[in-house]
Structure formats: structure tokens, C-alpha cells
Amino acid sequence: MKVAKSCSQCRAAKRKCTAGIPPQPACTQCVQKGLSCSLLLGLSSNRQKPLAPAVAAPDYSERVSDKVRDQLVDVYLQLIHDKPHTLFHPETLKSRVQSGSLPEAVLFSILALAARFSSDPMIQARVKDFYQTAKESFKRALDEVTIDNIHATALIGNICGADGDPTGESLFFGISFRMAQILRLPEPSPEDDGIMRETKLRTYWSLYMIDQWSSAGLDMPRQIPDTSQHPLPMLELEFWQLRPGEQARGSMTRDRSPGLWGYMVILARIFGKIHELHRQLANGSLTDTETEEQTRVLALELEGFAQSLPSTLELTSGNLEHHAMLGLGATFVALHLGYHHYSTLLYFHYLDSTLTQVPNQALFAARCKYHAVAFSDLLSSSNEIPSCEALYFIVGHMTVISSSALLHTLLFGEPEELPDTRRRLYSNFQVLLKLKQYWSDVKMMITRLFTFQEACMRSTDQVYIVDKWIVKFLLQHALPIEKNLRPPFTQYLAERDRFAEDALAILRPAEHG
Incomplete structure (x- = not known):
């Protein structure tokens, strides 16, 4: 019988496995994702001496206290969210932050955006650290096409733009656009509740807005075409008041009353035409x-x-x-x-x-x-x-x-x-x-x-x-x-x-x- 040289997780994902390579016996991918490495378990059962314990994935939550973390999330929601983009249901976001279920790439992108507004110089000084943590965390999960990763790349792209990195801005926005297309946003899944359905819709229109602005700002072709087949974002107060498991009234219908972001989308469509006019002038x-x-x-x-x-x-x-x-x-x-x-x-x-x-x-x-x-x-x-x-x-x-x-x-x-x-x-x-x-x-x-x-x-x-x-x-x-x-x-x-x-x-x- 042929001895396996890679764990089952890496074989399924068709990626290189590092199990058994010093300094740690477990696969790096499994360690970083908190999985039980199948090859490590197999090796352990065949050896009389126990292997050294696997090195735990770095715990980035130790870099910032819960109090500072929660304050920065509130700053993000107050000063940035719902302005250049609208990606989250506020209460759901805060709940995921406190429960630890929000991916690090998303959390630390938010912290990197919000920390620059802190009155504490020590927190301001950590903007680059938060940003690097967000990027490193995303790279470890690059092959996972999820709405969380769409949010992470959209946020990281915003940071790149604000820091004068047009290459990074274009790259991360491009990944975000492609992941959204793979997931067929904003089409909901049958099991989606009202919060998730509207979150997908708002994420899609945020990417549409980002595409309008970044394509003009970077002189690049647009990736998300104009369309009127999707409803506009709902009234913000109605969205905020939704609770898990609840369905929104008139959900995903094109004749419902749009919220502020719905009117922003209408304006963005006109901006696209203004951009095209200027391009023809040039x-x-x-x-x-x-x-x-x-x-x-x-x-x-x-x-x-x-x-x-x-x-x-x-x-x-x-x-x-x-x-x-x-x-x-x-x-x-x-x-x-x-x-x-x-x-x-x-x-x-x-x-x-x-x-x-x-x-x-x-x-x-x-x-x-x-x-x-x-x-x-x-x-x-x-x-x-x-x-x-x-x-x-x-x-x-x-x-x-x-x-x-x-x-x-x-x-x-x-x-x-x-x-x-x-x-x-x-x-x-x-x-x-x-x-x-x-x-x-x-x-x-x-x-x-x-x-x-x-x-x-x-x-x-x-x-x-x-x-x-x-x-x-x-x-x-x-x-x-x-x-x-x-x-x-x-x-x-x-x-x-x-x-x-x-x-x-x-x-x-x-x-x-």
C-alpha cells in the first residue's frame, strides 16, 4: 500500500502539503485553519513516541483588547460604513466580532480603517499592523470563495487606495469582483434569511459603486455592468431592525421603496455615463x-x-x-x-x-x-x-x-x-x-x-x-x-x-x- 505523503485536506484541495517538514510535523494549512491534520493523526498512531504538539495558529486577537476592538468597530460603523460602501448588518457585525466568528481578514481591515480616527496615538500607530494582519489572514484563505472574503478584499482595496497603492487597490478590488461573480451575487440562497439576502444585495451594489469609482480613478475597464434587474437597497432603518431568521417585507422586489443607498446607486449609474462622456472627450x-x-x-x-x-x-x-x-x-x-x-x-x-x-x-x-x-x-x-x-x-x-x-x-x-x-x-x-x-x-x-x-x-x-x-x-x-x-x-x-x-x-x- 502506497504511503500518503500529504494529508487528506491538502489532497482534496490539490495543494502542496507540508506535514512532517520541520519544525512542525503537522501541515501548515491545517494548523492555520485549526483543522486536525489527517497525516499527523496517522503518523501518531504508527509511532511509539508521541510527536511534539503542533504549533498553534497565531492568535491575532491578543494584539488588541476587546474594549479597543469594539470601540474601533463602532467608529467604523459611524464614520465609514454606509458612505463609500455598505457591506454589513450593523448588529450582526458586532455580534460576530464579540463571538469571534468574524474572519480576521475582515476584522483587521475594519480596525485598520477605524484606528486612524482614534485619539490615542498608540492605537493610531497600529494602523499598518492591523492592515498587514488583514492581508496575511486573507492570503491564507485566498482559495475560499465566500462573502466574508468579498468583504475582506473590498475593505483591503479601500485601504490600498487611501494609502496611495493603486496596484494593490486594483488587485484586491478585482478579486472581490470575481468572487462576487462566482457566487452569483446578489442571488440569494433558499436558506438565506432577510439579513443575509439584503447583505448580499448591498454587497453587490457596493461593488458596483466601487467599480464605477475605481475604474475611473485607475483608468481601468469596468467589471460590473449596468443592470436594472436587481432591486435597490432597502430603507436603512428597516434593514437595521431585521433580526436573525426574519424575512424582510417585500424582500428582493424591485418596486419596494429604496433607502439612501438605493438613491446612491441611481446616482452612480449617471456617474458612469459622465465618466464615459469624459473618456470620449479625452x-x-x-x-x-x-x-x-x-x-x-x-x-x-x-x-x-x-x-x-x-x-x-x-x-x-x-x-x-x-x-x-x-x-x-x-x-x-x-x-x-x-x-x-x-x-x-x-x-x-x-x-x-x-x-x-x-x-x-x-x-x-x-x-x-x-x-x-x-x-x-x-x-x-x-x-x-x-x-x-x-x-x-x-x-x-x-x-x-x-x-x-x-x-x-x-x-x-x-x-x-x-x-x-x-x-x-x-x-x-x-x-x-x-x-x-x-x-x-x-x-x-x-x-x-x-x-x-x-x-x-x-x-x-x-x-x-x-x-x-x-x-x-x-x-x-x-x-x-x-x-x-x-x-x-x-x-x-x-x-x-x-x-x-x-x-x-x-x-x-x-x-x-
Whole structure:
């Protein structure tokens, strides 16, 4: 009889087995996964001397106390979850954390995102340690296609993006997308309760949103196509109130009332079209007339979106305070920041006043400025209401785009516009400096703002000319932006530039920090 050289677990998985190789007799894969190695058991029964006990898998829970762990999970749920992504049922997540059933890759990704907001320097210093633990834990379970691993890779991809690692961001997001496709998300299984069905749905739409943003930011093809066959995420409060084993009313039907994240998905669909429009602009495949027509169509979609919002979701101070009371203030802010950001992107091209042959140039330019102002004002007011602050990473890029439109006004606008514009720029810059404390790659985003200023200075007298470079500036936020080389600026712009330099002075230390 042929002697087995690998354990049954490794044979079934068709992977290399390390059982019997010093310094430990048990298979490394079995040890790491807490399994009883079949080869070790067989060897033990045939030997008279007992083998040395297997080395236990590292216990990462010892690296952070339960109290700190639970506090960081709460910080994650408050500041990040339900903003750039919505992956978890909050009570289920906390229950799994406390019971120890949440995989380390997911837990330590959450800790790595949340620890940067801690007021304790010792906890802040462990962000990289948490991140490395999350990556190492995921790599040990790379071949397991589960919703937990989808969550782990989505979270790790977010951390890569925030740390200025576009390669890692693209890699981990790509794994997350492919695993979701293998599992046929968001299709539920017969045994799924309401929590799991909605979790799968929210995970799918989170990946859709991530794909929209990362494909634009990294200049990569999209992986998740547009579709209307799946229902939108349900009302957040109804989801939070679901209990294990319970089924949601109207579960998985397309005619149910969407929650805040449902409206975010609708906006993301429009953003995808705006991205495609900018891509065609960069390729030079559209005439000015075709560009104006597509802009007009997308403008109608954005206006239709705003008009379709229930009165309870319209941007008013009363609605903002009400959502803050419900624990949804920051998510409500995220929805409206997204609306104004996408609108600013759509119209940014028309800040180029040389487009005199375009009938709607002045109208579209005015709308760009309006939405940049509205974004800045909302961002400022959200900081004044508890639990409404927008502190997730991508806010940095959105704030740079708003600031760029404001900077254009500072350089080329009318004199009466300058005081309010300068005030809003200062407010935006305060947010950027705050975000830079938490997310290291915001530094690169701030540098892009100075690059935009220089591009303006190299435009013609009292005119900013939009070209292919601006498309990269607007969308490819995860990639470095090269300088836009043009002839030197004129005396008029030199005078305005000194005014702009004064306004930008608050950010100058950040450029070298």
C-alpha cells in the first residue's frame, strides 16, 4: 500500500502539503485553519513516541483588547460604513466580532480603517499592523470563495487606495469582483434569511459603486455592468431592525421603496455615463455639438434624480438634522455630496469660455460653479452637526474638484464673486487638511490642486482652456497627474495668481508635509 505523503485536506484541495517538514510535523494549512491534520493523526498512531504538539495558529486577537476592538468597530460603523460602501448588518457585525466568528481578514481591515480616527496615538500607530494582519489572514484563505472574503478584499482595496497603492487597490478590488461573480451575487440562497439576502444585495451594489469609482480613478475597464434587474437597497432603518431568521417585507422586489443607498446607486449609474462622456472627450471622438447634446441629456437625468427624491430626502436643514437624529446624518450628507460632485464633473468642461460656438456654454459653466459652491456649503454645514461629518477617503478627491472650480472663479471671476469664493476655498482647505491626518494619499490630491492652479496660470489671458489633461485631472484621482505645460501666463493672471496664492497658503505646508 502506497504511503500518503500529504494529508487528506491538502489532497482534496490539490495543494502542496507540508506535514512532517520541520519544525512542525503537522501541515501548515491545517494548523492555520485549526483543522486536525489527517497525516499527523496517522503518523501518531504508527509511532511509539508521541510527536511534539503542533504549533498553534497565531492568535491575532491578543494584539488588541476587546474594549479597543469594539470601540474601533463602532467608529467604523459611524464614520465609514454606509458612505463609500455598505457591506454589513450593523448588529450582526458586532455580534460576530464579540463571538469571534468574524474572519480576521475582515476584522483587521475594519480596525485598520477605524484606528486612524482614534485619539490615542498608540492605537493610531497600529494602523499598518492591523492592515498587514488583514492581508496575511486573507492570503491564507485566498482559495475560499465566500462573502466574508468579498468583504475582506473590498475593505483591503479601500485601504490600498487611501494609502496611495493603486496596484494593490486594483488587485484586491478585482478579486472581490470575481468572487462576487462566482457566487452569483446578489442571488440569494433558499436558506438565506432577510439579513443575509439584503447583505448580499448591498454587497453587490457596493461593488458596483466601487467599480464605477475605481475604474475611473485607475483608468481601468469596468467589471460590473449596468443592470436594472436587481432591486435597490432597502430603507436603512428597516434593514437595521431585521433580526436573525426574519424575512424582510417585500424582500428582493424591485418596486419596494429604496433607502439612501438605493438613491446612491441611481446616482452612480449617471456617474458612469459622465465618466464615459469624459473618456470620449479625452479621445477626441466627440464634436462640440455632440458633447453639448450628451451633456444636456445627462443634465436632464440629474435634474430628474433631484426631482424624484421624496420630500424627506431633499437637502434641507430640517432633513439633515432629522437624519442625524436617526443615525443616518453622514449617509444623508454622502448622498447629496455625491449629487453635487457628479454635477460639477458634468459641467466642468464648460468653464472653458473659448467654446463660443456652444450655445449653452455660459449656462453650463454657471451650473458647474453653482454645484461646486453647493458642495462646499454642504461640506461646511455637515461639520457643524454631530455625526454628520464626511471623513471617508474619497471626500478628499471630491473636495479638490469643488476647490478647483472655486479656484477658477478666484482667477477668472468677477470682483464681486471673490470674497465668498475665498471663504469657501478656506473652508474646503480646512477639510482637506483634516482628511490628510487620516488618509495619507490626500497629500497627493492636494498636490493636484496646485497643479490645476499652474494649469490655469498657463492659460490665455482671462480664459481657462479645457483640454485632454483636465479629463485626467477630474477622474483619474488614484493616479499621479502630470503638469499641463503651456506658455507663461500674462500680467493680468499674474496679479490674480498672487491673490490665489494667498488663498492657497493654508495648504502649502501640506504640500511638503
